[in-house]
Amino acid sequence: MSRKWFTETTDKTVSMLETSVESGLRQGDVDARRAQYGANELQEQAGKSALELFVHQFKNPLIFILGIGAIVSFVTGHMVDAVAITVIIFINALIAFWQEYKAQKGMEALREMAAPTAQVKRDGVWVDIPAREIVPGDILKISTGDILAADVRIIEANRLAIDEAALTGESEPVDKSVEALAGSHIGLGDQVNMGFMTTIVTSGTGLGIVVGTGMKTEVGHIADMMANTEETKTPMQVRMDTIAKTLMVAALGVVAVVCAIGLYHGMPWLELLNTGISLSVAAIPEGLPTVVSIVLTMGSTRMVKNNALAKQLSAIETLGSTTVICSDKTGTLTQNQMQVMKAYDASGRYWEVSGKGFDPHGEFKPLAHGTAVTGSPEMMKGLVVATLCNEAEYIQNDGQYSVRGNPTEGALIVAAAKAGLEQGKMLAGGGYHIVEKFPFDSARKMASVIVRDPEGKHFLAIKGAPDVVLRNASGFMVNGEVVAHQQAAVQGNLVVANASAQQQVADYEAAIQNFAEQALRTLAVGFRELSAEDLKRDHQELEQDVTILGLYGIMDPPRPEVRDAVESCYQAGVRTVMITGDHALTAAAIAKDIGIIRSEGDRVVTGSELDDMDDDELRRICPKVAVFARVTPEHKLRIVQAQQYNNEVAAMTGDGVNDAPALRRADIGVAMGIAGTSVAKDSGDLILLDDNFSTIVKAVRQGRQIFDNLRKFIRQALTANVGEVSVILFAFLLMGPEAILPLTPLMILWINLVSDGLPALALGVEPEEKDLMDRKPRKRNEGFFSDYLGARIVARGLALGGMSYVAFSWALEAGQSAAYAQTMAFAMLVFAQLWHLFDSRTFTTLYRKNPFTNRYLLGAVALSATLSLGVIYTGIGQLIFNTEALSGEHLFGVILLSSLPTLVLSGIKELTKIKFV
Structure with missing residues (x-):
């Protein structure tokens, strides 16, 4: 338009x-x-076909290198290697395809x-x-x-x-x-x-x-904005792309170095090809995409139990990186159910009304007085009026409470129920009967009904804007008596002020102001006794000279658990920003109540102010703004983009059509599962099954834990790869032209997928670190290898590869066959990795971690060791992997010596606090 x-x-x-x-x-x-x-x-908009999505999965550097390795293995007659690598490629592609294959249902x-x-x-x-x-x-x-x-x-x-x-x-x-x-x-x-x-x-x-x-x-x-809004890659996807490119460069570099050494020594091309296959297989963790998907899936399953459904697995980890949550107000931070929060009667008494939404369980709590609500005739009469002068209908179904009609009018019915006045009973058997209705219109700003009470008398029940009701009123009900409030009285020839009347009006107007300052929507109620003659008069005449009974302050209140959730976010270094289409005053009051606005420096910015700002100005003020009010879909999209420009990892929550473009653009879009529109759900990455903001905080905790566990897994997997590559490099560098491969390609595949990959999976269920929610969020550009993790991977990997080469070289010098020496190297690397697993469980050292707290890890280590021994000691294992049975003495020595790299380097780190070992 x-x-x-x-x-x-x-x-x-x-x-x-x-x-x-x-x-x-x-x-x-x-x-x-x-x-x-x-x-x-x-x-x-036409989306990608299933075939296009499947083909897209092969556009991955890791898959590309493995594909070359499979082709070379096939050409050189290494059929077992070729088949194994090809199966791995298709398993990875199928998992990634299934992850990405979902219909684009937004339109x-x-x-x-x-x-x-x-x-x-x-x-x-x-x-x-x-x-x-x-x-x-x-x-x-x-x-x-x-x-x-x-x-x-x-x-x-x-x-x-x-x-x-x-x-x-x-x-x-x-x-x-x-x-x-x-x-x-x-x-x-x-x-x-x-x-x-x-x-x-x-x-x-x-x-x-x-x-x-x-x-x-x-x-x-x-x-149109949805169709043209680019879905950003999650930090997880960016980090995995970085790992893939890094490994590709490393693999090509190592292959180039080894081939150069081989050519220098005059080695045959066929042997160099075989070595190149071994190195490419060793340099790339074939199981990495699969295991990452499995770890994320396990995390997703745990999140569903906490009412958070992840549509995209990579979004799970993104939660742990979140630095700012841009949250809608209505239905997310609030209950999306209007509720009477405060009440005032014409005698000057205030009550606070407890309860939750449309649930009738609650009470009127006196404020600065001792009168129960049932002890106030004007308040009880006012609740009768509010219930009968009402177009809404209160519904209870299987313990669930709802309102059909205007939510504000529904709030009045629920408030009356908390004082013992039930709409249905009053009209069905309570003796009240609605004679005629005069519905609300914007000109009068009020509504009224003629009621016949249980005694057969008639009265006009009226509700409306407080200032309008005051203009039409002739008095107040005070302590059960109708008191006129004419502004002046005549004494002889003098006109004198009526002090009592002035005070009643002043108290009434003060109550209106009090409620307004708390961002409460205010409705006044009153009545007028009617005679038989009055019933024939026009309703506009009847709505004059009414008696005011009281006021009700109504709002959509915050969810009870939201305050603690916002505070948890704050302690974890995650800012919460309210972005709402509601009025600034209402939004600011809610934001102060729940802790989003924490100081005088926290700003409230409206949509009209945003229209006057360019993108640079918006980016500059974003860190200082706690509430964006009265915003449009374009504003929400601009706000998310500004946060991302400031290097924030932005989560956006929403439930409406107006939220969809921002949900798509955010690093993680969080849609409401109950009140959310299907458009919002299709645009989001995470769906809250309980529409509860506090569920996001639980998901952030789980996202951080999942990221921690992925880093632990990647440390373990890449340490193994460095060990495999280094043992081959050591052989080429130290053995010269007569170099023999310490590990065959199939042995390397076994280590990557079974002896290392299987136990590393157990790191995915490692209990969270104690300081998990005390850390500041990770920066958007912070990779998996931050905090010296890359250096530790290289140091430990070289140590593992070195021990494996020592075992290989010793066996050859002792006169053992090449197959026996390769089996020694294989066994040494397998058990060295299993020892290293216990140090990968923590970012400190294994000396600070109870080794028995992760029973899945213990089981996986036992299973991996048993299967690997089967490769060495069973006939079928020896046939496929070309291994030879080790003597008991040699096996015992391998298991004992393989622990040295982990125990020694962890000890050095524990004593010196050096982070890169």
Whole structure:
């Protein structure tokens, strides 16, 4: 919607669109406009086919090198090696494909939200047509329960209210009017004379002129942003890409060095090819992608038990890197259920109302007085009025409580229930009967009903805006008595102020101000006794001279557990920023209450202020802003991009259509599973199954633990690879032209996948480190090898490779066969890795870690040792791997000596605190 239709009058809108309110469009005009504007539907972007996704998995440096190794093995007749490598390649590709294969349903969900049919005026007749056939200029009939089929300029509104929460984030239905608005920079939530495609009409009727269809609507604009918003790679994906490139360069470098040495010594090409295969297999941890996926899957399973469902496995680790959580307010930080929080009676007493949302369990707690709610006649009468002058319906189903109708009116019914007044019982058997209703409208700003009470008497029950009710009031009920509040009294010839009346009005206005400062939406209630003659009078006359009973302060309150969750984030170095379509005052009050606003320096910025900022200014202020209020989908997207530009790892939560572009752009999009729209769920990476902000904090903890465990696994896996490469390098460097390979390619594959890969999996369930949530979040550009981890991998790997070469060389010098010497090297490397596993469990040293706290690791070590011994001592193992059985003396020596690299280097680290050993 390019033109700002909300600034135009209804007459000008009709004129500009060349239509008629009385007759609508002519069929010829409809055909011409359909040809010009196209169908009223959202365009769907074509996604990758399953075949394209599968082929994409082979565009990986690790897979590429392994593929070359498989081809060379096949050409040189090493069929077992070729088959084994090929199987590994396809297993990795299939796992990655399954991980990435999910339908792109965002556009489909948006299309499903649109109305299937609509009622428009054509050639002077109201007709029902498929929504896709609507064109700009159509006159659209709007009724309660409708899903708007296009963007419209409201030209007639009869108590019309529309729920726009999914589009704007506004927690309450918006009352619509027809008057033009002044000013061109007005957010969607404040465009009260507009209706938007996919929003739901909650009450009233009206007419609208269609001003936008299909992709030219506000929701179409969001769909376009979704289609053109690039999904960022998660930090996990970036780190894995870095590892892949690093390993590829390292593998090619090592192969080049060894081949150069071999050519220098005049070694045959066929032997060099065989060596190259061994080195490429040794340099690349074939099981790395598979094991990483398995570790992430195990983490995902644990997260589901805590009500967080990860759609993308790499997103799990991203949670642990998160530095800022951009959270929607309504339904995420709050309960998305309006609730009476404070109450005030005309006698000047305040109560705090406890409870949670629409659940009727709660109570009125006196504030600075000792009167129970049942001891206040005006409060109890006020609750009767609030319950009967009410269009909402209270529903209980299998212990679940909900409200059908306006949430604010529902909050009043629930508050009355907490004081023992149940709507259903009052009307069914309680003797109360509604005689006539005068619904709320925006002109009167109040609603009223004529009620017959159990004694057969009639009274008018009224509720509305506090200032309007005060203007229409003639008095207050004070301690059960009606007290007039005329502003002056006559004594003789003098007019004197009525001090008591002034005080009552002042107290009432102070209560309004008190509630407003707490961002509470305030409603006043009152009544008027009616005579038989009054029943015949117009309701506007009856709504004069009412008696005020009290006030109710209503809001969508924070979830009880959110305060602790926000505090946990703060302690973990994770900022929480509220991004909401709601009003700034309401958002700021909630933010202060739950700890998002912590100091005077924390700013609140509105959408209109954002419109006046360029991207550089937004990036500059982002670290100081705690709340962004009254924002649009474009604003949310800009905010996320600004956070990322500042090198933040941004998580974005949301539940509405308006959140979808930002959810896609964020490092991790967190969608609500209960209240969230299908568009939001399809755009997010993580779905909260309980819509609870505190679940994010649990997920952050698990994400950090998973990252820790992945680093431990990668340390173990790459240490093994360095050991395998170094033992071959030592042979070429020290044995000269007569060099014999200490390990065959198949032995290396076994070490990578079984003797090392299998036990390393157990590191994925390693208990969390004690300081897990006391650390600051990792920086976006911080890799797996930070804090000297890369140096430790090289140092330990060289030590393991050195011990393996020593065993190999000693066996050859002792007159053993080449196969026996290779078996010695194989056994030494296998057991050296198993010892090293116990040090990989921690970022300190094995001397500070109880070796028996991870029973899965102990079992995996035992299983790996047993299987590896089977390769050495069974006939089939000797046939496939070309091993020879070691003597008992040699095996015992291998197991004992293989522990030295780990025990000695860990001891040095423990004593000297040197981090790179």
